[in-house]
Amino acid sequence: MEFTEWIRGRTDGQLRALVSARPELITPVPAHLEGLASRAASPSAIGRVLDRLDRFTLAVVETLAVQPGAISRERLHDLIAAALADDQEKDPEPALSDALTRLCDLALVYGPDDALDLGPGVRKVLEDPAGLGPAAVDAFRHHAPEHLEEMADDVAPGTEGPGKERLAAALAEPAELVGAVSAEAKGALDQLAWGPPTGRVPNARREVRVAAARSPIEELLARGLLAATGEDSVTLPREVGLYLRGGRVHRGLLATPPPLEGTARDPELADRTAAGQAFTFVRAVEELCERWSVEPPGVLRTGGLGVRDLKRTAGELDLPEWVTALVVEVAYAAGLIAAGGGVDGEWLPTPGYDLWRVRSAADRWLALASTWLRMDRVPGLVGERSRGDKGANGETGGRRGDERDRPFNALHTDLRRSSAATVRQATLRVLACAPGVAPERDSVLERLAWEQPRRRGPLREQLTEFALREAEQVGVTGLGALAGHGRALVDGDDAAAMLAPLLPEPVDHVLLQADLTAVAPGPLTSELNRWMALTADVESKGGATVYRFSEGSVRRALDAGHGAEELLSVLGRHSATPVPQALSYLVTDVARRHGRIRVGTASAYIRCDDPALLDQITADRRSAALRLRRLAPTVIASRSSRAALVDSLRAMGYAPVAESIEGDVIISQFDSRRTEGTAPVRTVASANGLDPEVAAAAVRALRAGDAAHLARREPVDAPNGQVPRGPATATISALQEAIKQGVRVWIGYLDSQGNATSRILEPARMEGGYLTAYDETRAAVHRFALHRITGVTGL
Secondary structure, three states: OOHHHHHHOOOHHHHHHHHHHOHHHHOOOOOOHHHHHHHHOOHHHHHHHHOOOOHHHHHHHHHHHOOOOOEOHHHHHHHHHHHEOOOOOOOOOOHHHHHHHHHHHOOOEEOOOOOEEEOOOHHHHOOOHHHOOOOHHHHOOOOOHHHHHHHHHHHOOOOOOOHHHHHHHHHHOOHHHHHOOOHHHHHHHHHHHOOOOEEEOOOOOOOOOHHHOOOHHHHHHHHOOOEEOOOOEEEOOHHHHHHHOOOOOOOOEOOOOOOOOEEEOOHHHHHHHHHHHHHHHHHHHHHHHHHHHHOOOEEOOOOOEOHHHHHHHHHHHOOOHHHHHHHHHHHHHOOOEEEEOOOOOEEEEOHHHHHHHOOOHHHHHHHHHHHHHHEOEOHHHOOOEOOOOEOOOOOEOOOOOOOOOOEOOOOOHHHEOOOHHHHHHHHHHHHHOOOOEEEOHHHHHHHHHHHOHHHOOHHHHHHHHHHHHHHHHHOOEEOOEEOHHHHHHHHOOOHHHHHHHHOOOOEOOEEEOOOOEEEEOOOEOHHHHHHHHHHOEEEEOOOOEEEEOOHHHHHHHHHOOOOHHHHHHHHHHOEOOOOOHHHHHHHHHHHHHOOOOEEEOOOEEEEOOOHHHHHHHHHOHHHHHHOEEEEEOOEEEEOOOHHHHHHHHHHOOOOOEEEOOOOOEOOOOOOOOOOOOOOOOOEOOOOOOOOHHHHHHHHHHHHHHHHHHHHOOOOOOOHHHOOOOOOHHHHHHHHHHHHHHOOOEEEEEEOOOOOEEEEEEEEEEEEOOEEEEEEOOOOEEEEEEHHHEEEEEEO
16 A cells, blocks of 8 residues: 555544644645655654654664564564563553554554555664664675675575675575674674664775685674675674564563652642742742843843843842843743843843733743743753753754853853753653652653653753753742642643642731841732832841841932831831831931932032031041032032942932932932843744644645545636625635535635636635635635635535
8 A cells, every 4th residue: 555545545533633743744734645645754754753752652663664564463563572671561562552553643654454564764764773784785785796796605605696685685594694603703793783783893804705704803794794884884784683683673672661760749748849939939030020120231242141140130139040040041031021221232121021010929920930841941051161062953062163162141042952842841741740759860861761762862861950950940840749730831721720829928017126127927019029128128038038227228218219207107007016216216317317418410519508517528538539629608519420429428428319400309219121122032832732723724625635636627717707706794704614614615806916816715724814725726725815805605
């Protein structure tokens, strides 16, 4: 049975399963099923789908690949059973049935049970399947014909035919040839038997007869048990490898994934721990955006965030640098911060942050966690240096072409890795297989190696380690075990609803104490948290946050435009204890001295209604560097800038405020700044397959196109020579019904020049003001603008 005919004989449900599992086959939709079969046999499409197979399913493919042609299901069953590990049952069912069903759904295997075979192109994509070398006819294809004739005469005397065919026939049953070599030569074969099938052999003669062989390697080369593939490289022919393996294609094969080993965790405790960490992560993102809205760091010339800015931010957030990098990267990927603010550029919050901030804590966490799960950026690489290592898919683990070997900066484009999202999702799916267990790192890596054996490599192992530690920080896992809301996140369920009852309830009060400190007995509400950050400094964090009031922190609030009475009123309203007298005195004293001195520009000037206070300033030796000049009893001019003058007077113990040229007080607490820029971050869609409606529409279009292709009809003319016309609402309703029923329709359509034409269509889907359909009059799939369709008539 031909592969195209097999594809054509699949049911609509089977075709929908195929295009859902392999969406690249319908991007764009082929014109007919023959085109779908051709695309499914392309090397790139085959490589993608092979990368998604687990170890057992891939072993079934490799077992079929080393066969010369189609084999029966019973023969395949025996080969797989012989390859199973000793500690497993020797009956591969039902794993084999499930694997064959999946491979048929993916169009990698086709045919009836008595003639199962691989799809076209699969054998070419698989290099050294199961660690076996090429078949003899391929291994010796570059050898000279006269050399092959000599080898055939030695190993198969008395036979007739071309040397390559005689040699291949002799190697098909190599027992006699293997038995004739020395023990040393047999040992060399055993080393190559289970792969890799290639080796390096320096200074060995290639074209040597059996009688003239002087070394074990020459014995093997002369008998064709090894094939020379280069000046100093050899390979083991597939037939010889299978003989040395005793007919087995694999050994120690596991029909089921290896068990996860780890520490048992109380699910409730794990959920509560993860919920607490989720709340902490949300607050860290909020605090980052608030701080950067006032003091935004600059954008490096090469892009990204400077090392010093990252360290400063880590100190302000009281987090390790790698956790701070994670917070920054997730906020950037979620579109909460972006580069903006002028020519040099600054990292500023976006308007999206203001929308995110007003949502509930659970919804805010869901937005961040979903972004982390799907983003293509790798925060774990921040601070590391390029090592030039490559993963299984050729992805470099470091910056390419960087001879100076600089470390990676946060927010730099070099942190993108296309496999980052798939590794995170695969890692969490592994954790979901062990509820209530915190699996060990090596156990997770072993499980992932079984699930995706073709994607193994140093980079993927590193990404897996990053995913495990980042999941704990984001709050997806607790104590190493996947939390309930983390499982919902992986499954696409309502994770926010599961998380909300576990989150701590924000409190709207603090405990003011006589030693000028305030204790927050829990997480504060957003408004109170911002107010406390303005009026006091964080002294310690933990189960309860301790704030300390000082002259500088109170002056900071006064500089922001708040008055003493307002400060004491807000503190009294949000304190569970009375405002201590010491704090009242502090606020009152700072407010009394605050603003008595006014600083403007002369370059700058000092203005004060109390001439005695200005006398005190001019008499102070520390003011000599300010080059002050008395202009009037209440005014002193200075050549220093206004900012420098304010800072110097404060260092001398005064409490000046800046004023504008109109004499108004300048509030030094800048308004929160925003950038209109958006973060160009790529995300990877969840691996839940193609949308069912899109898959169904694609199959309908394929069926219609294939019917037209087989009929080989000429383009259809308009029935009766008339173009359908009708109201727009009726047209839309008719098209929707045609898509639902899967029937053909006749439409009128205005081309780009306004000429009325008619088309016979098989509608597939309608979205965004366009209709996607198979056009029988053009024998191709096209998109039609709905506003150009004049009418619809059924056929």
